[in-house]
Amino acid sequence: VEAGDKVRLDALLDDLHAADVADLIEQVGSGERAALLELMGGLDGDILSELDEGLREEVIDQLEPEELAEAVRDLESDDVVDLVEDLEGEQAEAVLEALDSADRAVVEQSLAFPEDSAGRLMQREVVMAPEHWSVGDAIDFLREAEDLPDQFYHVIVVDPRLRPVGYVTLGSILSAPRETPLKALFEDSFRTVEATRPQADVAYLFNQYHLISMPVVDDDDRLIGVITIDDAMIVLDEEHEEDMMLMAGVGDSSLSDTILETARQRFGWLFVNLLTAILASAVIALFSDVVDQIVALAIAMPIVASMGGNAGTQSLTVAVRAMATRDLTGANAWRVVMRETAVGFLNGLLYGVILGAVGWLWFDSAMLGVVLSVAMWLNLVVAGLAGIAIPLGLEKVGIDPALASGTLVTTVTDVVGFFCFLSLASWLLL
Amino acid sequence: VEAGDKVRLDALLDDLHAADVADLIEQVGSGERAALLELMGGLDGDILSELDEGLREEVIDQLEPEELAEAVRDLESDDVVDLVEDLEGEQAEAVLEALDSADRAVVEQSLAFPEDSAGRLMQREVVMAPEHWSVGDAIDFLREAEDLPDQFYHVIVVDPRLRPVGYVTLGSILSAPRETPLKALFEDSFRTVEATRPQADVAYLFNQYHLISMPVVDDDDRLIGVITIDDAMIVLDEEHEEDMMLMAGVGDSSLSDTILETARQRFGWLFVNLLTAILASAVIALFSDVVDQIVALAIAMPIVASMGGNAGTQSLTVAVRAMATRDLTGANAWRVVMRETAVGFLNGLLYGVILGAVGWLWFDSAMLGVVLSVAMWLNLVVAGLAGIAIPLGLEKVGIDPALASGTLVTTVTDVVGFFCFLSLASWLLL
Known part of the structure; x- marks a missing residue:
């Protein structure tokens, strides 16, 4: 279709909903995208407001001022606000100038409300x-x-x-x-x-x-x-x-971002994760002579850490979701913390026994089994506690509880897991 | 308030929306809950349909048949369907019998449609x-x-x-x-x-x-x-x-589930995680003589694994979300896979250099720095690839792409991370 057949393209796109046309523009590669836009010759305002934020800027850059003005003029005031608030200064100006003065005044009033407030979301036309x-x-x-x-x-x-x-x-x-x-x-x-x-x-x-x-x-x-x-x-x-x-520490991203943008967005939390991972490694370094003497410890270590990380993520996910739906509030926070810790206690007990048996059979050492067993138990209790306490704590100090708490929780479970396991080992096995 | 003051309780609850009363019932402890329900003496149908599924069964169990009948009679047909479909056989029967025959026929017709289908969601009353x-x-x-x-x-x-x-x-x-x-x-x-x-x-x-x-x-x-x-x-x-x-491998759960129920719900995926963690440990065991000779390897190992797990989770989260919004489809799957791999390549290169330097300085061995660097790079490329390929693969075989893919992705990054790191170490350091 991309062979330059404008008539057929127009016929095809005419049947589609603006949201589908926008999806189409998002899904083609960036080379094809320019050709597609060229061929379409201007865009409806509807399509523009359905486009992904990142891409919208790119597309608006390619439009002539008159094309932009025409596209914007058909939109309702709340859609224009939605469009303008994500644009850079110059592009926002261009869109506002394209409106007639009454509409522009309405849009500017809405933009006077803080970002992400109800005022930005409302339509002014009421009956x-x-x-x-x-x-x-x-x-x-x-x-x-x-x-x-x-x-x-x-x-x-x-x-x-x-x-x-x-x-x-x-x-x-x-x-x-x-x-x-x-x-x-x-x-x-x-x-x-x-x-x-x-x-x-x-x-x-x-x-x-x-x-x-x-x-x-x-x-x-x-x-x-x-x-x-x-x-x-x-x-x-x-x-x-x-x-x-x-x-997940991904931040504001979309599939149509370039590779470089995406890599940069993710770099930050990976860096935080690097620091916390080094912290966990430092715990192991504390016990390097124990590990040096019993290589089985190095082999079994990741199991304790991985189980703790997983159990912590389970609690965390439940907590973040419950806070988003306001099911977890100050009124029941304490009870939920106790509950998560109790769940960690129970599963820790069960998996402590299982892992103890596995360790005993694998490494042919009953004492190593005991060490694994107790370390696993402690770590799952801490995982349950951390999974709920970290998001609650973040919210208490005014930070979004979801903010990369995944990284924080696994750091806690890694550090605690390694510490329990290796200090028990140095106490009981040396 | 729980001192048995029915008049004041009624006055307080009367002002609340049914959804808020339901939230209140959910948030009090289970002991207080029974007292509260006792004191309220029967429930409106609205409150019943706002309650959490798990709790609903418990509450319905406590209601007399006449109370239940009265509660259900005021509800619209789609709300009754929603109520009945989550109940056990006997309770569902009781609710259906409480309806008059015309309403019951309507509800039974809706229930004839498959679970989670549009037919269960619709209301029959149309204009x-x-x-x-x-x-x-x-x-x-x-x-x-x-x-x-x-x-x-x-x-x-x-x-x-x-x-x-x-x-x-x-x-x-x-x-x-x-x-x-x-x-x-x-x-x-x-x-x-x-x-x-x-x-x-x-x-x-x-x-x-x-x-x-x-x-x-x-x-x-x-x-x-x-x-x-x-x-x-x-x-x-x-x-x-x-x-x-x-x-997160949590399954269908709610804050009002008991500790025992919650522990059981989470046990399953923890077991899967145990098996995959043992797999990762088995990789380390393959190289136990290398680890035995160089204890620094045991110390640095978790960093490579943790960074890989984190980067994999980033890709995975973007992929699962994009699949849910249908932004990621067969049409652009290949390009997105390439993109995620390229992002892993870029960040892997950067973090390879950083971690190489850290390893060199920490362990005073340039060669260990090189090993860390290359292992990190490879692992982030694999993390990007696995984070997108695993959910796409799950969907291809008809499994929900979100299904505990977190565990699967971190397993891949653990196994690959340990393998790259330790095999490079045994090749270059021994």
Whole structure:
């Protein structure tokens, strides 16, 4: 298809959803990508906002200013905000200039809210009604209104000072008699969110209370916008991605980053890991004369460390997930810590016995079996404790609990595992 | 509060959302939980369906049959399905018997679809209209209909054989003139899904195409239900949880499981890890005479293994996430494999040099530095390759790519790391 056949390409792409076209652009190699973009001649705004952040900059660089202006003009205000906030200064300017002044003012107001706040996520276009209206008033208003948002699910009812007091679903407006007051149809699920609240909280609220839309208010509780569930779903998805990536020490990355960028992103946590690995090695170095005398220790060492690392990662994963869903809070933290430690105690006991038997048979030394057994037991208890205490501790000091805690937990289990194993060995075997 | 003050407890709980009450029940200890439930005297159906699966069985066991019947009767059909599918045979029977026969038939039909399929997720209550209707016809129909679902966002338009042909948002029905044909208001986003499609696909489609609701069809393309975005969001959240838990080898678990249950759940993958760790140790045993002669090898070994494990986990996490979002497909798999290997090559080169220098200075042996350096380099290349190839391979043979691939990847990097390091050492240092 890449043979320059523009007509056929256009025909093919026309049938595709903007999200699929964006995926296509992401998945082809970078050489083919330039050719593809060239051939497409300009991009719809939809496609632009579906593109991966990293790639978006690259693509926008290749567009002529007029092409960019045209692409951006069709987008809703929240999509433009989403587009602009990830761009470098110059490109952001270019996009803003492409808008007419009213739209630009709206976008700039949203950009005035902190990054990752509800204010950045909301759309400004809201459908509201005064408290005293009936269903009939609302229907007449909607029939006459010219500039309704593309998608809306509730009519938000506000008091005379523009403070939201409730909302009514379109379904109930459609099915109720005209004279019913809107007040009588208020939904129980109604709750508002301040524009400065973090987006992660917004996603949590939608998920917890099964919301469809949530009015956004300013410091004086006045209605300034609305967030809909489709945007909340995207945030939820991004939060998950962030947690996974942080745990593995990958950072903000995407498949369309270049090899060099990717290598650089991962270099940092590998460096931290190098330092912690050297720490674990230093523990072994402390006992080098024991290891020198009994080579079986060097052989069995990795088993203790690996089991500890694995058990620690199990606890850690459960903890990070439970903190993300707010199932793990100050109220039950202590009980969960005890529970994880107890689980480590139990599995440590079982695997201590198993590994003790393996060590005895393998190295033909009952005492080495005992050393392995006790070291394994201690290490699994510590693994359970570290797996939960490290993320809780990180959160306590205001750091994202997912942040490469994988590396931290395995460091603890390595250091403790080697230390227990080798000090027991030097005590019992020499 | 737990002093038996029922009146105050009721007053407190009345103000809370069902989801919050469920969280409260989950977070108190198991002793307090029984007292709390006793004091609450029966549960609303909403609270029951918000409870964690494991706990739900426990709570239902404590309810009298009449209490259970009452709780379940207020729920929508998809919530009852969700409740029943996680219960044991006897409890499921009890819930079904509590329903009146029409509701029970609906629930049993949904349960006839495979687990984790779209059919289990849909609600049966749909609002549909024939193709030839105008906006006015739809409004009159809605005003007269008695049994509309609690939440609906689209009127689904069907042909005479009940096959959906498009849908119209309530917003556009409300704002269009009465004589407009519904056909003229069809949304571009319209797409249907077969009842047998996996729920993971449903969540992907909602997220990819920013859908709000999606009609569900049977084998003959006839409309049998509808899935709304709030249900899709829950599935998306569960899918993420599953991926995280599978990667860490934790399985299906929750904070309210008992210590014994949790220990048993984690025992399995720890056992797999024990076997793979023994494999890595066996590699060291192969070279036991080298290690016996140079104790520095035993000290430095864990660094090579740890760096490899970390780099492998980085690649793995990116791969599992990209597969979940369908960014990594057959079309670009080869390029991504090359990219990860190249990233491993680059970082391996850098860390090879760094670790070589560290080894030289630490152990005062240039040759040991060279051995460390080359072993590190090789291991990071293999880590990049294994991190992406293992999940791709698992998917190819039909296994969930997240399934404890963490353990598999670190096994590969341990085995390869130890082997490279020790065989190079025996070649160059002896």
